[in-house]
Amino acid sequence: MLAVLSSGPRRKSVGLAYLLLLLFGLFGLHRLYLGRSLSGAGMAAITVLxxxxxxxxxxxxxxxATGTWALADAVLIPSMARETNDPVALLA
Known part of the structure; x- marks a missing residue:
């Protein structure tokens, strides 16, 4: 019964990732949301320091540095979301 309720990991929204980039881009929250924990934590550490x-x-x-990184991520978010949502595509 529990397997029926849980359909696996939730798909990541490109729109929400862009909203996080707009509001908290220098802190890397968009990267954390998209499953890029290490680089997101790196952005946050650089900003906080x-x-x-x-x-x-x-x-x-x-x-x-983090501002330039966030601007580059504005272009990369759709591909990062695609990779996160469809990990099988990485194997092909």
Whole structure:
């Protein structure tokens, strides 16, 4: 009975990923949502470490790095969602 209720992992929404990118892009929440835990945590760590260093060049450099990364992800989100939703396609 439990197997009938559980249809496996939920499909990831491209729209929700874009919303997370728009609201929390520098923190990598869109990457965490799409199953890219390590790189999402890396984005969050760079952003959090850059906050106290904002007045130095290192803080600004951190924000430029994660900002550029988030802009690149704006193009990559549909393919990341496709890979997450259809892992069998990766084997073909």
């Amino acid at each position: 850059s906050i106290p260093l904002i007045w130095s060049g290192l803080g600004l450099l951190g924000f430029v």
